[in-house]
Amino acid sequence: LPPGPTPLPLIGNIHQLIYLIWKLNGIVPTLDFYRKKYGNAYTIWLGPMPTVNITDYEMAHEIFVKNGKKCQDRQLAPVLEHISGGHGILAANGENWAEMRRFTLLSFRKMGVGSGLMEKKIMAELDGRCSELDAEIDKNGKVTVPVDFFDLTVGSVINSLLVGKRFDENSKDEFLKIKKMFDDSSETFNLFDLNVPVWFLKWVLPWRFRITWDARQNILSHVGKEAVERFQKLKDGTYDLDSEEPKDLVDCFLAKMRSENEKGQDGHPGYNMDALKLVLHDLWLAGQGTTATSLYVGFLKLVTHPSVILKIQKELLKITQGSRDLTLQDRPNTPYLNATIAEIQRFTSVLNVNFWRINDELISFRGFQVPAGTMMTAQIGALHVNEQLFENPDEFDPERFLRNEKLLQQLIPFGIGKRSCVGEQLARSELYLVLGNLLLRYDIRAHGALPTNMDVFPYSSAKLPDTSGKFEFRKIQKT
Numbered sequence: 486l487p488p489g490p491t492p493l494p495l496i497g498n499i500h501q502l503i504y505l506i507w508k509l510n511g512i513v514p515t516l517d518f519y520r521k522k523y524g525n526a527y528t529i530w531l532g533p534m535p536t537v538n539i540t541d542y543e544m545a546h547e548i549f550v551k552n553g554k555k556c557q558d559r560q561l562a563p564v565l566e567h568i569s570g571g572h573g574i575l576a577a578n579g580e581n582w583a584e585m586r587r588f589t590l591l592s593f594r595k596m597g598v599g600s601g602l603m604e605k606k607i608m609a610e611l612d613g614r615c616s617e618l619d620a621e622i623d624k625n626g627k628v629t630v631p632v633d634f635f636d637l638t639v640g641s642v643i644n645s646l647l648v649g650k651r652f653d654e655n656s657k658d659e660f661l662k663i664k665k666m667f668d669d670s671s672e673t674f675n676l677f678d679l680n681v682p683v684w685f686l687k688w689v690l691p692w693r694f695r696i697t698w699d700a701r702q703n704i705l706s707h708v709g710k711e712a713v714e715r716f717q718k719l720k721d722g723t724y725d726l727d728s729e730e731p732k733d734l735v736d737c738f739l740a741k742m743r744s745e746n747e748k749g750q751d752g753h754p755g756y757n758m759d760a761l762k763l764v765l766h767d768l769w770l771a772g773q774g775t776t777a778t779s780l781y782v783g784f785l786k787l788v789t790h791p792s793v794i795l796k797i798q799k800e801l802l803k804i805t806q807g808s809r810d811l812t813l814q815d816r817p818n819t820p821y822l823n824a825t826i827a828e829i830q831r832f833t834s835v836l837n838v839n840f841w842r843i844n845d846e847l848i849s850f851r852g853f854q855v856p857a858g859t860m861m862t863a864q865i866g867a868l869h870v871n872e873q874l875f876e877n878p879d880e881f882d883p884e885r886f887l888r889n890e891k892l893l894q895q896l897i898p899f900g901i902g903k904r905s906c907v908g909e910q911l912a913r914s915e916l917y918l919v920l921g922n923l924l925l926r927y928d929i930r931a932h933g934a935l936p937t938n939m940d941v942f943p944y945s946s947a948k949l950p951d952t953s954g955k956f957e958f959r960k961i962q963k964t
């Protein structure tokens with residue numbers, strides 16, 4: 486195994502980890518500390534289990550792409566596996582996972598993700614949100630924009646894709662309720678919960694087990710409500726499916742479920758209502774907060790770097806002449822905006838600790854022999870602050886990606902290999918269209934003091950910034 490701190494029997498390196506996470510104030514600085522000490526591949530023992538952590542792109546590629554088939558299973562947090570029963574995408578493995586991942590990617594393609602159709606949906610949502618801002622600007626000359634704006638825009642896009650409904654003024658509260666449930670459950674979920682066995686939680690810390698269980702059940706019934714209602718209507722004959730032009734992911738799933746059921750014994754057993762709820766849950770969980778946080782952090786960075794805003798606006802005005810919206814087809818002609826989005830994603834790195842994979846065969850790399858059954862991962866957060874790849878990593882410097890084009894490839898905000906992000910195309914489209922078009926339409930500044938704490942729960946597995954920051958938008962007058 487790669488080198489690492491000396492483990493103690495039974496507890497491994499847990500005592501050192503707890504001390505360092507406390508002393509350095511977070512998981513990413515701790516992983517970075519070990520990288521500096523042991524190199525880009527190092528072993529940390531979580532109790533009796535070794536974990537191999539990778540903080541370099543080339544090495545991550547060698548393991549998770551070249552040896553991709555050997556490590557497509559995820560180390561599932563026992564409590565989440567217990568709740569999901571092995572269904573869904575995030576906390577599933579094997580045939581069930583592969584089928585649901587394939588199904589989701591295919592359905593996304595059918596619904597136009599990565600094509601003009603999805604672009605239209607994103608722009609329609611953005612236009613709707615902007616018209617609310619414009620009404621306020623017409624009255625007061627400016628509008629104050631809190632994090633909810635990004636949350637609702639992204640939440641609406643994902644909700645229309647999944648269940649065909651955007652969040653408007655009437656359903657805004659429903660969105661905020663679901664969002665709060667997700668946030669609360671991520672805040673309480675940490676490194677400990679990722680690994681501890683269910684029996685231990687149930688018997689020794691039953692209140693902690695209840696928090697996770699209740700949160701997930703609540704979320705599942707909220708997110709799945711629409712699907713259950715539609716299934717009922719389908720049974721009553723008051724709803725019909727159009728498998729050629731599905732309205733949303735629920736339609737795609739119900740059509741597939743029907744066709745698999747018709748095959749009888751030969752049909753895939755994974756298509757049932759519990760599985761549908763879990764797929765919806767996973768896509769909502771993985772797709773909403775990540776994208777909205779990237780936009781919010783992006784604007785925090787931009788308003789504190791007004792020269793970057795000016796350069797983007799100059800680039801965008803040149804190609805749109807200020808007379809049309811920015812489209813996905815413009816991407817090859819907006820290198821500065823592309824570089825800025827990359828730098829925002831490097832800063833945001835949404836996971837403090839990436840999910841571990843388990844290799845099912847021995848993996849040899851750089852003289853190390855990692856036996857089957859080891860937990861391995863590319864630690865994205867630590868990789869993105871590795872100064873060997875990203876010089877002066879604490880600086881917000883979009884131009885680093887223009888000075889060295891290879892860097893774009895070495896940035897892996899969506900993970901790497903067989904378990905990389907299913908929503909990458911959708912997220913990239915949203916970041917480009919929302920960020921670019923807002924900068925084309927508005928003069929954007931900070932409203933009051935901005936928070937500097939980018940990780941309010943540095944011990945949790947996801948990175949959650951202080952969301953109290955607000956922005957002021959004023960319309961840019963078109964020439």
Ligand code: HEM
Nearest residue numbers: 574771772775776779898899900901904905906907908912
């Ligand atoms: C900026 C936005 C996003 C970022 C930074 C992001 C990042 C990630 C990362 C780092 C992973 C884990 C990869 C690994 O295990 O190596 C992941 C997995 C995943 N993401 Fe995303 N994601 C984003 C948006 C989305 C969206 C919009 C969706 C869905 C609509 C989505 C759905 C998923 C799913 C389902 C997985 C699990 C894939 C699997 O296990 O096979 N993500 N994402």
